[in-house]
Amino acid sequence: MKIEKNKSLKNNNTFGIDVRAREYVEIYDEEDLKQLLSLSELKDEPKLVLGGGSNILFTQDYNGIVIKNSIPGIKIIFENEKHCLVKTGAGVIWNDLVLFAVEKNLGGIENLIAIPGTVGAAPVQNIGAYGEELQNTFHSLKGIFLDSGKEIVFEKEECKFGYRESIFKNELKEKFIITYVILELYKNPQPVFNYGPIKNELDKLNKEIFSIKDISDIIAKIRNEKLPDPTAIGNAGSFFQNPEIDKEQFLELKKEHPEIPCFTTPHDKVKIPAGWLIEKCGWKGKRIQNVGVHEEQALVLVNYGNATGANILSLAQEIKISVIKTFGIELTEEVNIY
Numbered sequence: 001m002k003i004e005k006n007k008s009l010k011n012n013n014t015f016g017i018d019v020r021a022r023e024y025v026e027i028y029d030e031e032d033l034k035q036l037l038s039l040s041e042l043k044d045e046p047k048l049v050l051g052g053g054s055n056i057l058f059t060q061d062y063n064g065i066v067i068k069n070s071i072p073g074i075k076i077i078f079e080n081e082k083h084c085l086v087k088t089g090a091g092v093i094w095n096d097l098v099l100f101a102v103e104k105n106l107g108g109i110e111n112l113i114a115i116p117g118t119v120g121a122a123p124v125q126n127i128g129a130y131g132e133e134l135q136n137t138f139h140s141l142k143g144i145f146l147d148s149g150k151e152i153v154f155e156k157e158e159c160k161f162g163y164r165e166s167i168f169k170n171e172l173k174e175k176f177i178i179t180y181v182i183l184e185l186y187k188n189p190q191p192v193f194n195y196g197p198i199k200n201e202l203d204k205l206n207k208e209i210f211s212i213k214d215i216s217d218i219i220a221k222i223r224n225e226k227l228p229d230p231t232a233i234g235n236a237g238s239f240f241q242n243p244e245i246d247k248e249q250f251l252e253l254k255k256e257h258p259e260i261p262c263f264t265t266p267h268d269k270v271k272i273p274a275g276w277l278i279e280k281c282g283w284k285g286k287r288i289q290n291v292g293v294h295e296e297q298a299l300v301l302v303n304y305g306n307a308t309g310a311n312i313l314s315l316a317q318e319i320k321i322s323v324i325k326t327f328g329i330e331l332t333e334e335v336n337i338y
């Protein structure tokens with residue numbers, strides 16, 4: 001285990017922000033991690049767990065130790081005629097797990113193809129896309145408290161999953177490291193394809209029955225065409241969450257903006273696409289020096305090169321102000337800001 005000092009994090013975050021960590025260590029198993037956490041000189045040092053850095057905006061150097069989680073391994077640990085439990089190291093690339101499942105025709109996460117980042121970060125914001133979210137296949141996870149080194153298992157109901165939310169993004173932020181995640185995948189997949197453009201694309205295949213590979217291929221293609229590739233243009237996906245507002249507020253807004261798109265939620269609120277709100281305020285495709293709002297998806301803020309975290313944050317603030325002035329809706333950042 002090698003602790004590096006004054007390490008640049010430019011290649012560790014998909015925004016490509018050039019900040020430094022006072023200390024940096026990459027861990028490959030729980031034993032390394034426990035040994036690290038027992039070092040007395042690190043006891044009171046702030047600790048930041050990093051996966052692929054695809055949901056992070058660094059606004060300053062990190063004055064503590066960054067723990068890059070690289071715990072490997074994908075293993076089927078139980079199966080019966082209906083289900084399969086798959087245990088995966090938190091450092092595994094999420095998309096590799098999706099490809100593993102699709103290849104074995106294990107259903108449940110095919111709609112989550114091509115989401116960047118690691119398996120360990122997936123429960124943090126209960127990743128979701130195209131009508132699916134992690135919690136639908138989540139079984140349990142294992143992790144370690146960063147202060148005490150104590151190991152613990154979290155069952156699904158203890159994770160407080162919500163819309164791009166969990167206990168790990170809130171109460172346990174910077175206090176806990178996820179080491180393994182167990183998903184329960186289906187041997188008889190029930191594909192979800194009623195979301196937006198997927199069905200249209202599937203119809204073009206002229207098939208009666210769609211495999212989960214058909215669906216994952218289509219979603220990967222759509223994502224490729226629409227989203228900026230972080231290796232070419234720095235970004236962290238959706239910068240803001242889609243707001244969920246009360247029905248009364250929605251009806252008022254609809255009087256003024258009859259074309260406003262909306263989706264119902266399980267808890268009687270109305271979800272408005274944040275990208276639409278931002279676009280309506282005139283931000284889509286706008287560039288201010290080295291930062292901007294993506295041309296295809298207004299929810300994605302981009303670094304055209306050498307921007308600082310402060311540059312991105314200042315653009316985000318301006319966007320928030322105009323959305324609140326126009327619609328009376330306060331956007332909340334989905335990206336984790338440090």
Ligand code: FAD
Pocket residue numbers: 014048049050051052053054055056069090114115116117118119120121122124125126127128129168174176177178179227228229230235236237238336
């Ligand atoms: P990081 O950015 O490294 O970390 C994110 C947060 O999780 C940080 O607070 C970090 O401290 C914490 N964390 C990371 N690993 C652990 C761990 N092992 N234990 C405890 N805490 C940890 N998200 C979606 O939900 N749906 C999408 O469709 C989607 N599309 C995206 C598309 C693009 C182009 C990009 C750039 C991002 C997209 N995202 C999407 C956001 C992002 O990919 C996910 O949130 C992903 O899960 C982040 O993984 P990561 O390993 O990069 O996490």
Ligand code: NAP
Pocket residue numbers: 128129130131194195196226227236237238239242263273274275297334
């Ligand atoms: P889109 O299809 O243009 O739709 C815009 C928004 O409307 C989405 O955010 C989505 O909410 C909502 N929506 C569309 N159809 C819906 C339906 N049938 N039911 C419920 N909600 C619906 O979105 P996009 O930007 O191309 O993204 C496609 C998917 O990839 C979305 O699920 C999005 O969340 C995901 N994605 C996420 C990130 C990220 O960083 N979090 C980045 C890129 C893409 P939901 O977001 O709740 O699905």
